[in-house]
Amino acid sequence: xxxxxxxxxxxxAAALALALWPQGGFAQQADSPVTGPDDPRWQAIxxxxxxxxxxxxxxxxxDRINDYIAWAAGRAEDLYGLAVVHVxxxxxxxxxxxxxxxxxxxxxxxxxxDLMWINGENFAAMRENGLLGEPFTHLxxxxxxxxxxxRPTTVVDFGVPTDGLESPWxxxxxxxxxxxxxxxxxxxxxxxxxxxxxxxxxxxxYPQPPDFHGSxxxxxxxxxxxxxxxxxQRPVDEADFAAVTAPLWGYLDALxxxxxxxxxxxxxxxxxxxxxxxxxxxxxxxNFNPSEASAAIASGQLPDTVRTYVLEGGTLANSHFLAIPxxxxxxxxxxxxxDFLLSPEAQLRKMDPQVWGDPTxxxxxxxxxxxxVRFQALPLGIATLSADDLGTPLMExxxxxxxxxxxEWQRRYGS
Amino acid sequence: xxAPLRExxxxxxxxxxxxxxxxxxxxAVFLGPVVLGLIGxxxxxxxxxxxLGGTGLTLTAWERLAAAPGLxxxxxLSVSTxxxxxxxxxxxxxxxxxxxxxxxxxxxxxxxxxxLLAIPHAALALGLAFLLAASGxxxxxxHGLGGLAGADVFALPPLxxxxxxxxxxxxxxxxxxxxxxxxxxxxxxxxxxVNAARSLAAARALGYGRMTAWAKVVLPxxxxxxxxxxxxVLAFSLSVVDxxxxxxxxxxxxxxxxxxxxxxxxxxxxxFVASAGAxxxxxxxxxxxxxxxxxEMAAARLLRPWLTSGRRGTSGVLGRTxxxxxxxxxxxxxxxxxxxxxxxxxxxxxRFPDLLPxxxxxxxxxxGLALLAGPLGATVLVAALASAIAVALSLGCLEYExxxxxxxxxxxxxxxxTPLLVPxxxxxxxxxxxxxxxxxxxxxxxxxxxxxxxxxxxxxxTLSDPWRALDRRYARAALCLGVRPRTVFWRVKLPxxxxxxxxxxxxxxxxxxxxxxxxxxxxxxxxxxxxTEAVGQAAGxxxxxxxxxxxxxxxxxxxGFALALALPALAFRRRRGVA
Numbered sequence: 001x002x003x004x005x006x007x008x009x010x011x012x013a014a015a016l017a018l019a020l021w022p023q024g025g026f027a028q029q030a031d032s033p034v035t036g037p038d039d040p041r042w043q044a045i046x047x048x049x050x051x052x053x054x055x056x057x058x059x060x061x062x063d064r065i066n067d068y069i070a071w072a073a074g075r076a077e078d079l080y081g082l083a084v085v086h087v088x089x090x091x092x093x094x095x096x097x098x099x100x101x102x103x104x105x106x107x108x109x110x111x112x113x114d115l116m117w118i119n120g121e122n123f124a125a126m127r128e129n130g131l132l133g134e135p136f137t138h139l140x141x142x143x144x145x146x147x148x149x150x151r152p153t154t155v156v157d158f159g160v161p162t163d164g165l166e167s168p169w170x171x172x173x174x175x176x177x178x179x180x181x182x183x184x185x186x187x188x189x190x191x192x193x194x195x196x197x198x199x200x201x202x203x204x205x206y207p208q209p210p211d212f213h214g215s216x217x218x219x220x221x222x223x224x225x226x227x228x229x230x231x232x233q234r235p236v237d238e239a240d241f242a243a244v245t246a247p248l249w250g251y252l253d254a255l256x257x258x259x260x261x262x263x264x265x266x267x268x269x270x271x272x273x274x275x276x277x278x279x280x281x282x283x284x285x286x287n288f289n290p291s292e293a294s295a296a297i298a299s300g301q302l303p304d305t306v307r308t309y310v311l312e313g314g315t316l317a318n319s320h321f322l323a324i325p326x327x328x329x330x331x332x333x334x335x336x337x338x339d340f341l342l343s344p345e346a347q348l349r350k351m352d353p354q355v356w357g358d359p360t361x362x363x364x365x366x367x368x369x370x371x372x373v374r375f376q377a378l379p380l381g382i383a384t385l386s387a388d389d390l391g392t393p394l395m396e397x398x399x400x401x402x403x404x405x406x407x408e409w410q411r412r413y414g415s
Numbered sequence: 416x417x418a419p420l421r422e423x424x425x426x427x428x429x430x431x432x433x434x435x436x437x438x439x440x441x442x443a444v445f446l447g448p449v450v451l452g453l454i455g456x457x458x459x460x461x462x463x464x465x466x467l468g469g470t471g472l473t474l475t476a477w478e479r480l481a482a483a484p485g486l487x488x489x490x491x492l493s494v495s496t497x498x499x500x501x502x503x504x505x506x507x508x509x510x511x512x513x514x515x516x517x518x519x520x521x522x523x524x525x526x527x528x529x530x531l532l533a534i535p536h537a538a539l540a541l542g543l544a545f546l547l548a549a550s551g552x553x554x555x556x557x558h559g560l561g562g563l564a565g566a567d568v569f570a571l572p573p574l575x576x577x578x579x580x581x582x583x584x585x586x587x588x589x590x591x592x593x594x595x596x597x598x599x600x601x602x603x604x605x606x607x608x609v610n611a612a613r614s615l616a617a618a619r620a621l622g623y624g625r626m627t628a629w630a631k632v633v634l635p636x637x638x639x640x641x642x643x644x645x646x647x648v649l650a651f652s653l654s655v656v657d658x659x660x661x662x663x664x665x666x667x668x669x670x671x672x673x674x675x676x677x678x679x680x681x682x683x684x685x686x687f688v689a690s691a692g693a694x695x696x697x698x699x700x701x702x703x704x705x706x707x708x709x710x711e712m713a714a715a716r717l718l719r720p721w722l723t724s725g726r727r728g729t730s731g732v733l734g735r736t737x738x739x740x741x742x743x744x745x746x747x748x749x750x751x752x753x754x755x756x757x758x759x760x761x762x763x764x765x766r767f768p769d770l771l772p773x774x775x776x777x778x779x780x781x782x783g784l785a786l787l788a789g790p791l792g793a794t795v796l797v798a799a800l801a802s803a804i805a806v807a808l809s810l811g812c813l814e815y816e817x818x819x820x821x822x823x824x825x826x827x828x829x830x831x832x833t834p835l836l837v838p839x840x841x842x843x844x845x846x847x848x849x850x851x852x853x854x855x856x857x858x859x860x861x862x863x864x865x866x867x868x869x870x871x872x873x874x875x876x877t878l879s880d881p882w883r884a885l886d887r888r889y890a891r892a893a894l895c896l897g898v899r900p901r902t903v904f905w906r907v908k909l910p911x912x913x914x915x916x917x918x919x920x921x922x923x924x925x926x927x928x929x930x931x932x933x934x935x936x937x938x939x940x941x942x943x944x945x946x947t948e949a950v951g952q953a954a955g956x957x958x959x960x961x962x963x964x965x966x967x968x969x970x971x972x973x974x975g976f977a978l979a980l981a982l983p984a985l986a987f988r989r990r991r992g993v994a
Contacts, residue, residue: 055941057940059951059954060951060954061951061952061954061955061956062955063786063955063957067782087941088943088948089951090951090954091679091954093679093680093681094679094935096681096683097679097844098847098939098940100467100686101844101851101856102856103466104465104466104848105848105849105851112856112857112940112941113940120681121681121682122681124681125682125683129466202574208666210676261549261575262574264580264666265578265579265580265581265664265666266665266666268665271956271957275957275958276550278766279548279550279572279766279767280550280571280572280766280767281549281550281572281767299957300763300959303766411484413666414665414666414667415484415485415488415489415667
């Protein structure tokens with residue numbers, strides 16, 4: 001019975017491979033980027049995508065983001081006859097788990113996930129375990145506009161080259177938030193933060209690693225405290241972890257008694273900091289979206305006296321991406337939707353703090369027509385820093401550092 | 416349920432036919448997948464998970480698990496919160512039953528049961544969190560009261576708050592609030608079985624005080640009736656995830672939360688450790704249930720002299736007061752928590768230390784309803800199907816019992832309870848792989864069935880006691896009038912039991928609506944329910960949207976209970992005695 005079924009699966013796989021042969025042949029012939037929307041390879045994809053249903057698995061914790069994705073789905077239907085279903089998840093790792101279950105059960109086609117919102121560790125894990133398919137960004141006409149030079153994080157995800165396996169969607173840079181009605185002079189460096197916390201006990205918090213924002217705070221502090229930050233760009237094995245990170249643990253030992261709830265309890269997720277700031281439980285918060293404060297003011301989650309700032313010497317920056325699992329059922333549809341999300345139209349709307357406020361990955365000077373002007377004219381909101389004020393973004397350390405920091409943090413403070 | 420492990424029956428073999436298959440089918444639907452799911456967890460724990468390159472037997476996962484920092488703390492936290500909350504829930508439930516059963520004010524306890532049971536765990540935890548937080552309603556109230564007295568207390572939120580505390584007190588409290596109503600419900604059903612009113616009257620006539628009479632005469636009869644539900648509560652409290660995430664501490668978290676973190680870690684090699692942790696979680700539950708059983712036996716032996724000493728005791732005012740206060744605290748906390756969620760759902764700005772929102776809006780509801788319309792439909796559909804199937808299967812089993820003249824053995828009931836006793840985290844990944852293999856993942860059938868695993872035990876429990884309590888003489892009289900057994904079932908038993916049947920269906924709906932992990936694992940993202948939405952919203956931290964999701968999540972089971980209470984009255988408006 002089992003053998004028979006396996007035979008059947010093999011037969012089906014062969015039949016499927018035959019059916020897909022012409023398209024596979026194209027990809028084999030030319031790895032060069034498509035020349036534009038008129039490129040026959042792209043036209044074939046658009047043709048194939050018509051009528052497909054794309055299951056887009058993305059974090060669903062924000063009304064604004066959900067509304068934006070709903071708008072994009074509507075546009076994709078109008079433009080390409082594509083049905084996009086936003087599968088709202090609490091944590092994208094749940095989706096990694098599902099793709100893994102499908103692989104465990106041997107399902108190499110017809111998977112339940114077509115496109116997913118991802119970056120960093122999850123991308124590295126999926127890539128390492130072969131859960132992503134073929135490179136695809138060279139097939140997207142809008143990829144030409146991506147600012148791969150000034151924004152190197154659009155092609156290097158936490159130090160790991162994306163190699164076309166994920167398409168950049170938005171930019172993130174760490175900014176700190178404070179309420180000018182309560183705090184006049186926020187601390188503008190990591191050492192200053194320690195002194196400030198000692199003077200204001202209980203008024204600062206960072207989420208518990210391995211929460212994304214919590215781990216980011218560790219890395220930001222480490223970069224500021226380490227003698228030679230260059231060592232962080234190489235894998236952690238090549239460095240003396242204990243010696244390099246000793247200043248960080250000394251710093252945290254001193255900081256923790258003055259944290260929110262005395263450092264005995266940590267917020268469990270990054271967005272919780274916004275609520276704590278609004279409630280007056282803390283005075284300094286931070287977020288990875290430079291426009292988050294403006295957007296939260298617009299939606300009534302923060303008072304309009306909140307402003308943002310970056311630390312002297314810069315803050316961490318990275319990008320977030322869209323990836324297609326190896327067994328996606330509607331790969332063509334996923335490609336078309338990923339391309340639409342990368343288009344100037346979709347990127348401009350995403351950047352509007354009234355809509356979402358997520359910075360674009362596109363380079364203004366590469367954009368056609370009047371798009372450059374429209375991007376430049378977009379009001380970014382009262383609490384959003386200009387590109388100049390955001391200063392020099394810091395590169396993420398090699399991902400192996402994050403894993404090692406999280407494990408050591410867990411050993412010291414998490415148990 | 417009964418046939419596979421039935422006890423010896425006396426008398427002639429009963430009429431069989433297709434009805435005899437129902438208990439077997441129920442078991443197959445039930446236990447097969449749990450066992451397969453457990454295998455799917457056990458294998459990775461010993462290094463076998465080909466998709467991640469694990470092909471040989473190793474003990475590496477166990478070594479890594481043993482070396483995991485904080486494991487001892489996690490274990491202790493699970494045990495302390497699980498045992499403390501179960502003991503406390505049991506004490507409050509028994510005290511309120513003892514103080515009130517058979518009295519007129521007790522109608523209030525019964526009336527409150529349905530809405531209390533309807534509140535989903537996650538919604539309750541979110542509401543409770545807002546009551547307990549440093550900037551929550553409790554502190555705001557104190558600030559307001561201080562202001563009335565001219566004192567400026569808590570101008571800023573205090574540094575310490577009883578939420579996510581390292582000892583898990585907030586989590587214990589949340590579990591008590593959620594589990595006490597369930598134990599009261601089960602206690603009520605059990606009391607009907609043991610004829611408590613008569614025993615109590617006899618004991619009172621012999622001069623025993625009310626509480627003493629309860630402890631000495633009713634409790635020894637009642638306890639065996641609620642033992643299994645109690646174990647289910649213990650198992651649930653030991654392995655709860657959603658409430659622990661919101662109310663419990665994080666450094667370290669309870670074991671089940673830690674296991675889920677490993678399952679969800681981007682480092683996929685932690686899957687092996689997670690599987691080993693899930694096995695440990697299972698062992699923890701099994702071990703503690705065993706210990707509990709031993710403690711029961713020890714208590715029975717130690718208390719025997721007291722039970723038979725003949726001392727009449729006093730009126731037990733203290734015990735009665737404690738019962739009433741405990742129940743009031745449980746009901747009051749639930750109500751305040753849900754009210755907080757409802758107020759958040761219409762708030763635009765609600766800053767500390769305001770007792771009520773500064774600005775109100777219906778925008779959140781307008782956006783929420785647009786977003787939740789689809790999930791609402793899916794929630795209702797799945798809950799209705801799972802509940803209907805569970806009621807049908809339970810009725811089939813019970814009717815078979817009647818016709819075959821047997822009663823299920825305790826062991827058979829244990830089987831029924833398996834999905835409630837085994838931690839969800841221990842078998843759901845295995846079930847997910849199984850569903851994908853069968854190409855059933857993301858289908859409505861798979862989703863309904865995964866809910867059925869948890870709905871069926873509760874429905875069977877809620878239904879079996881009133882069913883067995885129905886006076887046999889009605890059926891016998893009908894049979895004597897020459898009616899077929901089938902007609903007796905449809906025309907006599909069903910109408911007479913319509914109220915408990917609908918109540919059981921409502922309980923089933925409430926259980927289905929609350930399922931998070933099964934929906935996630937079986938739904939494959941094709942089905943979003945109000946609960947998956949609520950958890951997703953909770954990740955975003957906007958309490959206004961969380962409020963909408965929580966209220967919507969509670970509305971469905973509440974509507975179910977309202978219908979269950981209203982329909983019989985409507986159906987039997989001309990036959991007052993039945994309704």
